[in-house]
Amino acid sequence: MSDTIFGKIIRGEIPSKFLYEDEHCIAINDINPQAPVHVLVIPKRGIPRLVDAEQDDQALLGHLLLAAGKVAAQLGVSDAFRLIVNNGAGAGQTVFHLHLHIIAGRPFAEGHLAG
Ligand code: AMP
Numbered sequence: 001m002s003d004t005i006f007g008k009i010i011r012g013e014i015p016s017k018f019l020y021e022d023e024h025c026i027a028i029n030d031i032n033p034q035a036p037v038h039v040l041v042i043p044k045r046g047i048p049r050l051v052d053a054e055q056d057d058q059a060l061l062g063h064l065l066l067a068a069g070k071v072a073a074q075l076g077v078s079d080a081f082r083l084i085v086n087n088g089a090g091a092g093q094t095v096f097h098l099h100l101h102i103i104a105g106r107p108f109a110e111g112h113l114a115g
Helices: 006-010 055-074
Strands: 025-029 037-043 079-082 100-102
Touching: 006 025, 006 037, 025 055, 037 055, 055 079, 055 100
Parallel strands: none
Antiparallel strands: 025 037, 037 100, 079 100
16 A cells, blocks of 8 residues: 555545545545546555556556546536546656546537647
């Protein structure tokens, strides 16, 4: 388990409301939301970055995508959400425990990924 803030949240050392939890992951609201819906799906296993995932993590990575879809449906945004993974400090990663951002509830620009 990682010693990042997410590791502490998963271990219950920092109180946090889980919007979703299963055997392999949790989902929580982002503390600094960038959209009306901004939720983090976080695996319980603390892989630092996506590129650090290994072949043994294949099932877990698929599980995280399925969980993200479930959480989006639970939040009522299954028709329009974006999933983001920041990999590495240069891409804006600040917590080195892999996580998916679910972003929804605001307009998205068409045709590119920046908006
Ligand atoms: P990233 O920049 O991709 O590493 O994303 C880390 C995210 O974690 C940021 O959007 C932060 O706002 C969020 N964050 C940091 N600490 C907490 C916390 N204690 N609870 C919820 N979200 C957090």
